[in-house]
Amino acid sequence: MRMKVFVFVLAVSVGAWQCEGSEHGHENQIFPLRMKTGSGGHYIPEVSCQSWRVGVEAHNVVEWKTVPADCEGYVGNYMLGKQYRSDSKTVCHEAFSYAKTLNITSRDIWVFDVDETTLSNLPYYAHHGFGVEPYNATTSDEWVEVGEAPALPESLKLYKKLLSLGIKIVFLTGRPLNQKAVTVTNLKIAGYHKWEKLILKDTSIYHGKTAVTYKSSERKKVEKEGYKIIGNIGDQWSDILGTNTGQRTFKLPDPMYYIS
Ligand SMILES: *[C@@H]1O[C@H](CO)[C@@H](O)[C@H](O)[C@H]1NC(C)=O
Ligand SMILES: *[C@@H]1O[C@H](CO)[C@@H](O)[C@H](O)[C@H]1NC(C)=O
Numbered sequence: 258m259r260m261k262v263f264v265f266v267l268a269v270s271v272g273a274w275q276c277e278g279s280e281h282g283h284e285n286q287i288f289p290l291r292m293k294t295g296s297g298g299h300y301i302p303e304v305s306c307q308s309w310r311v312g313v314e315a316h317n318v319v320e321w322k323t324v325p326a327d328c329e330g331y332v333g334n335y336m337l338g339k340q341y342r343s344d345s346k347t348v349c350h351e352a353f354s355y356a357k358t359l360n361i362t363s364r365d366i367w368v369f370d371v372d373e374t375t376l377s378n379l380p381y382y383a384h385h386g387f388g389v390e391p392y393n394a395t396t397s398d399e400w401v402e403v404g405e406a407p408a409l410p411e412s413l414k415l416y417k418k419l420l421s422l423g424i425k426i427v428f429l430t431g432r433p434l435n436q437k438a439v440t441v442t443n444l445k446i447a448g449y450h451k452w453e454k455l456i457l458k459d460t461s462i463y464h465g466k467t468a469v470t471y472k473s474s475e476r477k478k479v480e481k482e483g484y485k486i487i488g489n490i491g492d493q494w495s496d497i498l499g500t501n502t503g504q505r506t507f508k509l510p511d512p513m514y515y516i517s
């Protein structure tokens with residue numbers, strides 16, 4: 258009798274896993290195949306991966322270099338499963354609920370970060386351990402140069418709704434100026450056709466500066482031109498900290514990397 262119950266529970270669990278797997282296609286197959294040996298990060302055994310992620314989102318865990326090696330499966334499941342999308346949806350829903358309450362003028366702008374906000378690099382990270390592998394500029398740039406990053410669907414929806422309210426969009430990204438052409442192409446492929454400004458990082462000015470410094474400085478310039486930042490959305494705390502952050506800020510989830 259006990260054996261039968263065990264077999265039943267096992268069958269149900271396997272069935273549930275397969276159901277998830279087929280829904281998300283081959284991507285979901287990637288993380289179970291990887292070894293959980295640690296190139297990156299150290300793992301604090303008493304802290305669960307979920308607690309670590311909440312710590313990251315709350316900006317209690319800062320300046321981390323890689324996802325703890327033992328959390329690759331957890332982060333992979335989170336990113337490819339329903340929770341990431343649901344969390345993103347909540348953020349974008351709150352952002353639009355706020356935007357609706359405003360009386361929009363022609364100088365009102367909304368700042369969008371690009372990577373993991375407007376565009377998603379999940380296809381790249383799914384093949385690079387979901388943030389367990391240390392950042393690799395070579396492979397990362399190669400991926401950006403392909404120019405086929407999909408939109409984060411919830412952000413695209415928010416973008417369209419903000420445009421319909423008459424709000425102007427400014428993209429502010431840490432991508433360097435030499436990735437401008439491919440970024441323009443990629444934005445259009447992903448469904449973003451209209452913007453007031455696309456600001457990329459001039460590395461001759463900002464080399465060695467943090468994203469907080471760079472983004473604050475660029476937002477300040479924009480406001481000096483007479484625009485008013487009524488909203489600002491990004492996946493990094495460095496998108497929404499510093500000066501000229503905007504009337505309200507919105508933080509999208511990102512447990513894969515940290516940019517200061
Ligand atoms: C928007 O404008 C209307 C009409 O002028 C006014 O009643 C309302 O208080 C304004 N709302 C905000 C948030 O400024
Ligand atoms: C980045 O990836 C390339 C290609 O896999 C590899 O040759 C190179 O050593 C990596 N660089 C670093 C810093 O890990």
Ligand SMILES: [Mg+2]
Binds near residue numbers: 371372373491492493
């Ligand atoms: Mg980003």
